[in-house]
Amino acid sequence: MIPAAFDYAAPSTVDEAVRVLAEAGEDAKVLAGGQSLLPVLRMRLAAPTKIIDLGRIAELRGVRDEGDVLAIGAMTTHHDVQRDSLIAEHAALLAKATATVADPQVRHRGTFGGAIAHADPAGDLLAPALALDAEMVIAGADGRRTVPAAEFFQDFFTTALAPEEILVEIRVPKYTGWHAHYEKFNRVAQAWSIVAVAAAVRVEDGTIAEARVGLTNMAATPVRATAVEQALVGQPATPESVRSAAAHAAEGTSPTVDANADIEYRQELAKVLTGRAISAAVAG
Template sequence: MIPPAFDYARPTSIEAAVRALAEGGEEAKVLAGGQSLLPVLRLRLTYPKLVLDVGRVPQLRGVREESDSIVVGAMTTHHDVLHDALVRRHAPLLAVTTETVGDPAVRHRGTLGGAVAHADPAGDLPSAVLALGGKLVAESPRGRRTIPAAEFFVGYLMTALEPDELLVEIWLPKLGTDWGFHYEKFHPSAQVSTVVGVAVAVRRENGGIAEASIGLTNMGATPLRAFATEAALAGSDATVEAVARAAEAAVEGTSPMSDLNASSEYRIHLAQVLTRRAVLAAAGVV
């Protein structure tokens, strides 16, 4: 289908992008990698007056170190995230999750910031950023502000970003070698949305699990943390039996929907099974 008519702007700096976004207001849409926005435009599910293409803003690309964190520019592609040495050393969960996104063509065009700002509950990367305790940095004419990932996702395809705010960076804490990571998901093919996904970070200590952080994909209107399972795992033995018991609680506080891909009951079952698998893999048990 042919998208509706709209004005198009292609700034080359963050300052120019923020200015154009502020002028466009609520009737503006930001174009990052285009893997989500372009299909929506073609289907005429949105009617923006302005499409702001930030693909030529060099300040929005790349990965750098900042003290105890790594900082990923919002326009850094999935391919570059996946192959970045800093990401693979300090935030491997982001790398292993990114590896499951789409196919090579999608990973060369899609961006981390675009995926996070789109806030699709079936998106893999928001749950990984949530599990890692990431922080999102937005810029507007009023300056910059930092939003914890736990407060960033507020509803279905909705974030805490104001209409005049541009997501510019994602900050992730550096985690040491005592942490293990895994992302487990079920999806019929690369072209089909994730039915359920589980992003896990586990800190191992003296042969057990000292703490865990778990993000759930497609178990509600937003990515969710499996707090009950995290609590059950803290200080537990790293055994198949202990992890299996803790994984049963992964669905507490979730509200999975039924659709053509799976019923809510099946998603509940998947979340428990995939949580068990992901925690065992992250803890190095299997």
């Protein structure tokens, strides 16, 4: 199907993009990598009056080392995130999760910020961002503001972004020396997660000193498995400790029912995948 007619703009700076978006009104759409928006346009599930393409804004691409944090430009592709040496060293969980996103073609076109802003609860980058206490830098007519991941994701496909605002970058604290793993379950290769678990741990002398665990597709937004984290810290990095902690994975979740799974199936799956993710992370 052919999309409905729309006007098109390709600003070269963030300030210009914000201005064009404000002038276009609430019926405008922002185009990042286009992997979510273009199919919607082709099926005419959306008919924006104007498309604002962020592809020409150079400052929105790349990963920067800013001391205690990494700043990831919103237009940085999945491919670049997956292969960036700074992310591999300081935020390995993001690289591992990004490697599971769709296929190489999508990873070359899709963007890290686009996936975050789209806020699909089955998307594979939301839970890692939440688990790592990422912060989202948002630009609007009144300047820039920073929103923690725990407040950014608000509901199905809903974030703290106002209609006239643009996600500029994602700031992630450094987890140097941590081990991480992303365990994803889907029925066919390259599909959305039915359930997935993002786990990062820091082990000292055989004991789990710190842990971060996030759950994908276990609620309308990504879920931080705090009960699992609390059960892990201070415990020996053994299969028994991991199994005991993973039993808490479904606490505080409210998974949806769809053609892939019901609530009980997803909750049990979350426990199994959490055990696998943490075990793999502990093993390094």
